[in-house]
Amino acid sequence: MALRLDWALSVVVWLGALLLAAGLARRLALWRQGQPAPVAWSGLLAMPRRYFVDIHHVVAREPAIARAHVMTAGGAVAILLALGVNYGLMRYWPVLDVVTLACAVAMFAGAWQVRARRRAPPARLSRGSWNRLPYSLLLFAAGIALIMALFLLGPFALSRMFGRALAALAGIGLLLGGAELVLGIGIAGPMKHALAGLAHLAFHPRPERFGGRSTGLRPLDLRRPGLGVARAADFAWNRLLSFDACVQCGKCEAVCPAYAAGQPLNPKALIQGMVAAFAPGGPEYAGNPHPGQPQSSAGAVHADIVGSVLAAETLWSCTTCRACVEACPMLIEHVDTVIDLRRHIALNRGDVPGKGSEALANLRYTDTVGGHALAARHHWAVDLDIRVLGEGMNADWLLLVGEGGFDMRYQRALRALVTVMRRAGLDVALLGAAETDCGDLARRLGDEAGFQRLAATLIATLNRYRFAHIVTPDPHLFHCLKNEYPAFGGNFDVHHHSQLLAELIDRGALSLTAPASGGGSVTFHDPCYLGRYNGGFDAPRRVLRGIGVTVVEMPRSREDSRCCGWGGGAAFTDIPGARRIPDMRMDDIRASGAGRVVVACPNCSAMLEAVVGPRPEVIELAEWVAERLAVDVP
Amino acid sequence: MSGNVERPRIAVLVSPAVHPVSGRACAGAADLAALALGQALVASGAPDVFYAGAAPDSALADYLAHGCRRLLVLRHEPDQDVSASLAAAVRPYDLVICGIRSGGGMSSGLLPYQLAELLGRPLLPGLAELSLDSGTVRGAQSLPQGEQRLLEAGFPVLASVHPRAATARPWRFAGLAQGRIEVTPATGCGLTECAFEPERRALPLRAARAERGHERMLQAIAAGDGQAAGLVVNQGDSVEKAQVVLDYLRHHQLVDY
Structure with missing residues (x-):
């Protein structure tokens, strides 16, 4: 009897493996509808590390459910491996039965926690078959645990009527719960994520x-x-x-x-x-x-x-x-x-909604988002006596100002930045009318042709001039030059102004003799294209610490920062919603209790400045540094 | 009346414009309206589009991006009169649509008239609207200060259109590869000498009577019942002043409560 039950489990294991393989083949056929892509098979070797390190970094932000997942998934994988060896290969070692039983108990405990969470799930979770999953997992774990216990008790247990009934019950649980595991990928059930997720880690597009x-x-x-x-x-x-x-x-x-x-x-x-x-x-x-x-x-x-x-x-x-x-x-x-x-x-x-089409047309014909004359980009600098880089000239720092040069509010920040750089004794120059748009907006709006033209234009311009470094206060421009231009042959040493300012302050190159103005607390709004895109979380905070400002962090800061609503051309396409994104961000700022918010991006500045008052004051990073110098910004 | 009434042959004339800010070649606003009308009126959506002149293909690419499938270029030497070669090219067409004036070059707006004269056909100039009705072209001519005049003529006919006559199809990068430019060499005689004269200054408007704005305002608010001026309330608080306004509105039955 016991032996026959062993065999039965072996049959079930092999049947499960076959069903899993069939389901995977079915899903594979669906994936293969896509275009060919170069993938490295070495990704398969890197998969464990990606799973245990990279995914863990994200999952561990919610420790309770992460622990539950470790127990459930870890338990399930261990059970499947043990079953495969012990029953698939027909070893029938009792010691592996003990291991399997322990794993099943762990898996049951994990699935129980998942079930508890599912009883009052957060609104973001999907329901449907995902609500079924914890019960399937509980059935599977319970079934396996029971069967293993019966095996370990030996023929004695199964000779009794009660034992046989229990074995039948466990078998049903095992089959029902196991079906979720082995059919998941074939029927696109919740367990699809396990195999697809692992394959995704191995063949990740990035x-x-x-x-x-x-x-x-x-x-x-x-x-x-x-x-x-x-x-x-x-x-x-x-x-x-x-x-x-x-x-x-x-x-x-x-x-x-x-x-x-x-x-x-x-x-x-x-x-x-x-x-x-x-x-x-x-x-x-x-x-x-x-x-x-x-x-x-x-x-x-x-x-x-x-x-x-x-x-x-x-x-x-x-x-x-x-x-x-x-x-x-x-x-x-x-x-x-x-x-x-x-x-x-x-x-x-070509149907980009809102002002998107107009912005793209402006870029096409004038190389500026707003349809301005290129020579107008540096009108704010006309009395600053700042060099415009010409052919054959040399500069240490080339300041690219981006579209912010046309914005009258942001021009104050640019003047402050130039003042600070000069006080630090840096050799700084502008590009003058030769500065064209970097193409960030065109690219995010999907106009890749426009972007590639603008990128080629700016790269050719920059290659004509001699300079050591580029600095820009615009994180979008910074991101384009740093991360996207190399693919088009543009390799420049580019810094965001927060990085440069932090370095100058660390080096003691600025004499911060003026007293810090204003009372009240201050918060910092992380620009997406500086923070999440480039990891520039610390430099602006170092600058603020360096000038003696204590930052009150918002709950949504650094990696979790909420966008100001400009990025990706969203300010141009302007799709209606129930609220405006910058209003919500300003609510975050208000909730922090700060009277001032420091920004480090011309677009964040424009979006947050446009929130109706009364609201906290919006101040650019460079403006505040300039305030601490014992000199007026001209 | 000639031509096929059911399936009229329609030609659209375009020329490159100069962008007002950057000076780059782009599509002209009125020519784009002409193209859009042609696309709407031809069953296939692809009217025959002509350009005559010396501009390079790159200056015409915008029209391809706006949905022109086939652009026939009569390539002239610079500074030649294109009207004769253009007239010969568009003679087989029942309806020729062009912009009211090009967005660059001389922009004199004379070409439609020259073509009409050479072809001996009527011209419906400056249309803000254009529709076809079995061989008859009907249009609303756009006049200053929003006035319109209805015009109509039978085939064959020319029409020049206002930039607002139609909305161009969106600029599409894919259109650049889908459309093609076919170049035919053409010759024309030199441009006739023209003498430039300075623009004549319009006389500044003068008020009929020399009065201060405040006086004119007081006259404007005078009641219609012969009283010379309105009532000026300087006394009292805001509620009393508001009551005066409310009484006035009630007296003139401008509010009904």
Whole structure:
């Protein structure tokens, strides 16, 4: 009897393995609808490290559920391995039964905690089949534990009626719970995430992000037809795979500024929309929809994604702030997805909403976002007697001011920055009318052609001049030059002004003799393109500490900072929502109790300045440093 | 009336414009409206588009981006009169649409008239609206201060259109690769000498009577019942002043409560 039960379990193990393989093959066929992509097989070797280090960094931010997951998943994997060896290979070692029993108990405890959380789940979690999962896991763990216990008790236990009934019960539990595990990937159930997630880690579309940062957008080959992603099959295959890794935890939804503002974008629904597009007929999405939009309908592989699984407004609501990417425990790249879809619309249809089209036309004809004459960019510097770099001249520091040079509010900050740099004895020069737009806005709005033209123009300009370093107060310009121009042959030593100021203060190059003005507390607003995009969290804080300012941190600061609402051209496409993103950010600032907020980006400055008062004062980093110098900004 | 009434042949004339800020070549606003009208009126959405002149292809690329599939260029030497070659090229067409004036070059706005004269066809100038009705072109001519005049003529006919006559299709990068420019060499005679004269100053407007603004305002608020001036209330608090205004409104039945 006991022996036959052993055999029965062996059959079940092999059947499970076959079903799992069949399901994986089915999913593999769906991923292979995508475009070929170069992947390194060494990713498979790197997978454990990526799982235990990179994913752990994200998951550990919520310790309770992380522990529960370690117990559940760790238990399940150990059980499956032990079963595979002991029963799959027909060893029947009692010692492995003991190990399996212990793992099953751990898994049961973990699944029990997951179930407890599911009873009053946070709004960001998806329901539907995800609510079923903890019960399936409990059944599986309980079934395995019982069977192992019966085996360990030996033939004696199974000779009794009670023992047989218990074995039958355990068998049913094992089959029902086990079905969730082995069929998960085949029927696109919640357990799909386990295999797809591991494969995603191995073949991640941005392998550079492991052990570093990889935030620059990928160049698009403009000679190839198609231009961006219209249908699911236009994605690279490993991008389709990455969508399948989604566990619908909704951490992206919880941090998305557009979602919070009631704009029609929910990053989780976006990713699930992509899944619906390449694998139609899967289980119904049971999470929150894009605000104000009907629940996304089933897609079709050959239908355009925009118009079937999502509306164009969803794409144009994104501020590309990367809060979702930062929060995602499965390391999915939401922003890349948005940009690929935007590229297709912008390049093929040209209907960029709001002022987006106008801004792109301005860039096309004037190389400025606002349609200004290039010579007007440095009008604010006309009385500063600052050098304009000419051919054959030399400068230590080249100051690129970006579009902020046309903004009358921001011109004050630029004058302050020039004053500080000069007081530190730096040799600083401007580009004058030769400075053209870096193309950040064009690229985020999907106009890759416009971006590549602007990038080539600026790179050619910069290569004509002789300078040692570039400094800019604009994080968008900084990000483009630092992370995106190398792909086009532009390699420059570029610094954000916060980095330069921090260095000057650390070096004691500035005599900060004037008293600090104003009382009240101060908070710092992290620009997305300086912080999340480039890890520039400490430099601005070092500057503020250096000038004797104590910063009161907002709950949403550093990696968790909330976007001001400008990024990704969102200020231009201006998709309506229930609230405005800068108003919400100003509420964060107010809640910190600060009377002043320090910004380090011309766009954050413009967005926060535009919030109606009464509100905390918006002050640029360089302005405050200049205030502490015993000299008036001219 | 000639030509096919059901499927009229339509030609659109375009030329490069100069961007007012950067001076770069771009599409002209009125020519874009002409192109958009042509695209709307031709069943295929792709009217025959002509340019005659010396501008390089790159200066015309914007029209491809705005949805022009095929741009026929009559390539002239610089500073030649293009009207004769253009007239010959568009003679087979029932309707020729162009912008009211180019956005660059001489921008004299004379070309439509020259073509109409050479072809011996009527011209509907400066249209803000254009519609076809079985061989008849109807249009609303845009006049200063928002006035319009309805014009109509039978095929074959020329029309020059106002920049607001139609909304151009959006600029699409993909259009640059989808459209093509076909160049045919053409010759024309030299431009006729023209004499430039300074712009004549418009006479500044003078008020009919020399009065101060305050006096004119007092006259303007005078009641219609022969009283010379309105009532000026300097006394009392804001509630009393508001009551005066309310009484006035009630007296004139401007409020009904």
